[in-house]
Amino acid sequence: MTRLLDLCSLIRSKNAGPFVLTFDFMCRDREAYELLRAAQVLTPQLFADLYGADPAQVLVVHHDRAQAVKVSFPRPVRQGDVHDSDSYGGQQYAPLVDLQVPAPPG
Numbered sequence: 001m002t003r004l005l006d007l008c009s010l011i012r013s014k015n016a017g018p019f020v021l022t023f024d025f026m027c028r029d030r031e032a033y034e035l036l037r038a039a040q041v042l043t044p045q046l047f048a049d050l051y052g053a054d055p056a057q058v059l060v061v062h063h064d065r066a067q068a069v070k071v072s073f074p075r076p077v078r079q080g081d082v083h084d085s086d087s088y089g090g091q092q093y094a095p096l097v098d099l100q101v102p103a104p105p106g
Contacts, residue, residue, distance in 0.1 A: 002101050004036070004097060004100075005097040007028060007035060008025050008027055010026040011023075012093055014089050014090055018079035018080065020073070020075060021051070021074075023096070025069040026068045033064075033067035036101060037062055039102055042060055043055075052076055053076075059073065
């Protein structure tokens with residue numbers, strides 16, 4: 001197994017407007033991207049478990065040409081709300097950097 005951070009040259013989270021969080025996982029190279037895609041670890045259920053999102057509202061998009069994965073879902077509270085602990089959404093990626101990505105079988 002390898003960590004997500006070892007596969008990606010960039011992992012970030014940010015707002016996609018005041019009501020949506022988005023995460024970008026930009027892989028180091030084609031091999032890393034193919035490994036990440038095949039492992040299927042970036043699932044709606046993962047983001048539901050980590051962030052309390054409704055898995056039915058988590059959008060996971062694989063960008064083959066960019067060798068990247070984008071994940072978006074509604075923020076738990078709107079940006080700037082009194083209960084918003086990260087107004088720009090820029091610190092939400094932290095629990096994911098050490099995510100274990102299994103090697104493909106075989």
